[in-house]
Amino acid sequence: MLKVARFTLREAARKRLLFALALLTVLFLAFFFYGVYLQEQAFERRAREAGLERFPQAEFAWMFVVLMGLYMVNFLGGLVSVFSGVGSLSGELEAGTLHTVLTKPLSRAEVVLGKWLGMSLLAFAYMTLTGGGLLLGTWLMVGYLPPEPLPALGLMGLNAVLLLTLTLLGSSFLPTLTNGIGQVVLYGMGWTGGILGFIAQFTNTPLLERLSKASTWLIPTDALWRFASYYLQSPELLQLSRQGPEGNPFAGNRPADPLFLLWVGAYIVAALALAVWIFRKRDL
Numbered sequence: 001m002l003k004v005a006r007f008t009l010r011e012a013a014r015k016r017l018l019f020a021l022a023l024l025t026v027l028f029l030a031f032f033f034y035g036v037y038l039q040e041q042a043f044e045r046r047a048r049e050a051g052l053e054r055f056p057q058a059e060f061a062w063m064f065v066v067l068m069g070l071y072m073v074n075f076l077g078g079l080v081s082v083f084s085g086v087g088s089l090s091g092e093l094e095a096g097t098l099h100t101v102l103t104k105p106l107s108r109a110e111v112v113l114g115k116w117l118g119m120s121l122l123a124f125a126y127m128t129l130t131g132g133g134l135l136l137g138t139w140l141m142v143g144y145l146p147p148e149p150l151p152a153l154g155l156m157g158l159n160a161v162l163l164l165t166l167t168l169l170g171s172s173f174l175p176t177l178t179n180g181i182g183q184v185v186l187y188g189m190g191w192t193g194g195i196l197g198f199i200a201q202f203t204n205t206p207l208l209e210r211l212s213k214a215s216t217w218l219i220p221t222d223a224l225w226r227f228a229s230y231y232l233q234s235p236e237l238l239q240l241s242r243q244g245p246e247g248n249p250f251a252g253n254r255p256a257d258p259l260f261l262l263w264v265g266a267y268i269v270a271a272l273a274l275a276v277w278i279f280r281k282r283d284l
Contacts, residue, residue, distance in 0.1 A: 001110045001113045001114040001117065002114065002117070003114065004106070004110060004111055004113075004114020004115060004117075004118070005114045005115070005117040005118035005121070006118065007114070007118070008088075008114065008115050008117075008118030008119060009118045009121070009122065017084065018122075021080065021126060025126075025130050025133075028072075028076070028130075029130070029133055029134060029137065032069050032072075032134060032137075033137050033138075033141065035065075036065065036137075036138055036141055036142060037141065039061070039065065040141065040142050043055035043058045043061075058142075059144060060234075060237075062138070062142055062144035063144070063146065063232070063233065063234055063237065065138070066134070066135065066138055066144065066146055066232065067146075067229060067232050067233065067250075067251060068250070069134050069138070070131055070134060070135075070152070070156070070228075070229075070232060071225070071229070071250055071251075073127070073130050073131045073134060073156070074127070074131075074156050074159060074225050074228070076130075077123070077126055077127035077130065077131075077156065077159070077160050078159065078160065078163050078187055078221065079184075079187075080123065080126055080127075080160070081119075081123040081127075081160045081161075081163040081164040081167065082163055082164075082167050082180065082183045082184060082187060083180065084119055084122060084123065084164070085115075085119050085123075085164045085167035085168050085171060086167055086170075086171060086176055086179050086180040086183065087171065087176040087179075087180075088115050088119060088167070088168055088171045089111075089112070089115070089168070089171040089172050089279060090171045090172075090174060090175055090176045090179060091171070091176045094175070094176065108276070108279050108280045109276045109279075109280060111279075112168070112172065112272075112275055112276045112279050113272070113276065115168065116164070116165065116168050116272055116275075119164050119168070120160075120161045120164050120165070123157075123160035123161060123163070123164045124157040124158075124160055124161055126160065127153075127156050127157045127159070127160040128153045128154070128156065128157045131152075131153050131156055132149075132153060135149050135153075146231065146232040146233075147231060147232070147233070147234060147235075148231035148232075149231070149232070151228070151231045151256070152228040152229070152230075152231040152232050153228075155224050155225075155227050155228035155231075155256060156224070156225070156228050158224060158261075158264065159221055159224040159225060159228075161268065162220065162221060162224070162264060162267065162268055163183070163187065163221060165268045165271045165272055165275075166183060166186065166271055167179065167183050168271075168272070168275050169271045169272070169274055169275040169278075170182055170183055171275075172274075172275040172276075172278045172279040172282065173278045173279075173282065186219055187219075187221060189215060189219055190215065190216075190219035190220070190221035190222045190223075191221070191222050192215070193211075193212050193214075193215030193216055193219065193222055194212070194216070194222035194223065194225075194226060194249075195249050196208055196211060196212040196215070197209060197212030197213070197216070198249050200212055217263065220260070220263070220264050220267065223252075223260065224264065225252075226251060226252030226254075227252060227254070227255065227256040227257070227260075228256075229250070229251035229252055230251075230252050230253060230254060230255050230256070231255070232251075233251065233253070238253050
């Protein structure tokens with residue numbers, strides 16, 4: 001299993017996936033930091049015009065900037081998880097490369113688990129390193145750091161592993177293109193469920209709220225981000241958000257629920273076990 005995981009990472013490097021991810025991440029962070037630089041210049045100019053040492057609302061503004069920046073990192077990291085794993089099994093079967101591998105003394109379970117391990121490491125590292133780089137760069141430039149960044153990055157990394165696992169499950173029995181479209185739709189459904197929950201509380205619609213909660217448990221991706229976003233907000237903003245609907249369309253106001261995290265862990269294990277079972281039964 002470890003050999004398959006190592007081979008999977010080497011394959012990603014050979015196909016220049018790692019290079020492409022690094023290049024696109026650098027471009028994204030450069031664009032973000034350029035915006036931070038321009039905003040900091042504007043704050044300094046306004047502070048000088050008002051005869052102040054620092055713009056009064058700067059820290060509050062940076063909290064929103066970082067929150068939205070990590071929201072985009074979470075979104076992009078989810079897409080990376082989906083598209084890096086979409087052809088992990090089906091694509092290699094279609095190309096005929098897995099037939100060569102399976103003639104060696106390797107079980108199908110070892111192939112599935114090894115690929116999951118290698119790609120999960122890649123997805124988790126991409127999500128946490130990109131988010132950590134955004135936080136570090138912002139701190140170096142303007143001196144702002146969210147209240148609890150480590151739990152937020154950990155939950156974002158868990159989100160990436162969850163999406164990767166679902167993609168691997170789809171790859172065990174679906175063609176590559178069908179799997180890719182299906183996973184993007186599921187990812188969108190999870191995000192839509194969170195938006196519906198906000199609308200349901202805002203409009204006091206119990207049926208819509210139940211539908212949102214059902215989608216949260218079936219596709220927990222948006223809920224993981226909302227838990228992560230809790231650790232990125234100041235106590236003042238959290239207190240303000242609790243006076244209305246739960247959080248806002250893009251963030252939550254409750255810490256991670258241990259029961260829900262146990263559910264996500266069981267969800268990942270069950271999806272991975274199902275992928276192994278389907279692939280073992282599949283006629284190659």
